[in-house]
Amino acid sequence: MNKTVNINLAGIFFHIDEDAYLKLQGYLEAIKRSLANSQGSDEIIADIEARIAELFNERVQNNKQVIRLKEVDEVISIMGQPEDYVVDDEIFEDEPHTNSSQKTHTKKKLFRDADNAYISGVSSGVAHYFGIDAIWVRLAWILLVFGLGTGVLLYILLWILVPEAKTTAEKIMMTGEPVNISNIEKKIKDGFENVSQAAKNVSDSVSQAAKNVDFKKSTNSIKSTSRTFFDSLADAVMLLFKIFSKFIGILLIFIGAVTLIALIISLFSVGVADIIHIPGFENIDILNIGNTPIWLVSLSIFFAVGIPFFFLFYLGLKILINNLKSIGNIAKFTLLGVWIISIICLIVFGIRQASEHAFNESYIKKTALPITAKDTLIVKMVHSHKFNSKRRHNDFKLTHDDHGNKVLYSSDIRVMVKSTTDTIATLSVIKNADGRSFDAAIARAKNIDYHYAFTNGTLLLDSYLTTNAKNKFSDQEVDLVLYLPENTVVYFNSNTKDFIHYRTHDDHLVSSKNTNHFIKILDNNSKCLDCPDWEEDDINIEVSTPEIKIDNNGIKVDSDEIKININSEGINIKSNH
């Protein structure tokens, strides 16, 4: 018993079996599609339908007879396959019309072949694209992985960017065959055959197993043993690979997830840090001289770091779960776009931050000290109980001053001593700071608070500078230059040691070694008044005659008449006569 359908074909009424109807419908659809590029396809279809009606009419004797699958098959064999309808345009090219659309069909496209996939089908897709066997591509991957691991990166990139061939049309495009009806049909048939083949294999193996249970060994079992051995070896290797890839998947998921969670937590905490004042966060704010909104920076960092790790996470998931739904190309490209934008943002922030150091300017204030020749000046540092007393370059601390204002504190203080021909001593306070422009640098330098006191021949220097936290940290430092008239004596307290340069240079006359000693300032020179002799490193005795030289090495006399050399090796006298 069969269900029938009534159809109207070119104005003629037919009874037709449902399966026959479906076949006819599919046939006509296929013809319509294959004629889609031809001119007047509607008319052609109408003619074809009329002819089919005619052929059916010849095959039915009376109105009550039904068209069966047999008749439809006959008619189709008379009419021909869908591609027979396509007129070869190259032969019958009598009118110019566009056939470019047809050409694009045969173009090969790169897809991932999930049907023959090992991990994601990238290899088999690439193999289809280049028309080679997938095994070569896979071998190339393995080589690339050992070659600095570039293969992994490339593979991941291809995985993300190359779409999977999902529809039959895409699968055909992947292999480079032209997309037409018969190819699609063939592909679908192949799929069915594969399935039926697989089913057959299963039933075969079941029956084989049943045989084994019965202990009935087939006669050719020995012949197949070697084959099955290699098969099982291949299976074992495959399994090993699969386990390995799953392991990598788990690892990727773990790395991705941990990083993402950490990023989310840190983003959240930065976002709320303004409210709950997490210690250390204020320091970030002080460093942010570019005045870039913190949330923007942290968001950029979040995306710049987070998105690659998200992809890593996604990749891991994909390895673990075979039929994971794709997040879609739109999502992928959006994420890529956001990532690029955040990278650009970070670069811009970096440049802004760097440009804040474009100018380093000084604000100088000179004060005269009532110290004249023969006076003795004592220099001491005054430490604050709040801050540590060690000098540190490029370091800062954020605290509150006595009025409760946020203050930036730094111990970047340097002390130098120079001689002057003036009769009175001068203290020059040079405040340095960086800034985006000359004005900004000067303004920042002016905002440095630095104090000293002079009482009864003692100069008390603060060991720290402070500035309002609003000014941000931008290499603020204070150079103190003490200009002393010749013949004054200066005494540096031992606590100044950190703040005086170790070496004497640039007219800087007192080394940090010479703290705790009275030092007499000479013309561009200094003399320690109470240093033990052994502390003198160099003996330098000026002798008016150039023939005689006395230094650390010994005594050398080099005259026309005699050469005398006295050193640690002994005495050597040579007469020129």
Place this chain on the structure above:
Amino acid sequence: MKIENTKAQMRKGVLEFCILSVLKDEDAYVAEILSTLKDAKLLVVEGTIYPLLTRLKNADLLSYRWEESTSGPPRKYYSLTETGHLFLTELSSTWNALQNAVNIVTSQKNNKNE
């Protein structure tokens, strides 16, 4: 290169000429044209002819009229137009020349082989 494709192309190339020749003396509907071509073994499947007919009609080489049929749907009777006749004359002279040329070439080959 498949032999089937080449054969089909050869056949398709002369098909236009043959359709016009069938319609030279008398009007015919599709089934008649088809049976003539099929008897001559020029056509294996019918599908090819429909796009060709439409193409020739659109090029004003053919025209058609509807005629009622006692059995089945109304029939499209095709006939040659003025331009169709001119076209056919030109094609037949070309065909004769071509046939000649092919004959000469193929018989020469045969003579050499023998």
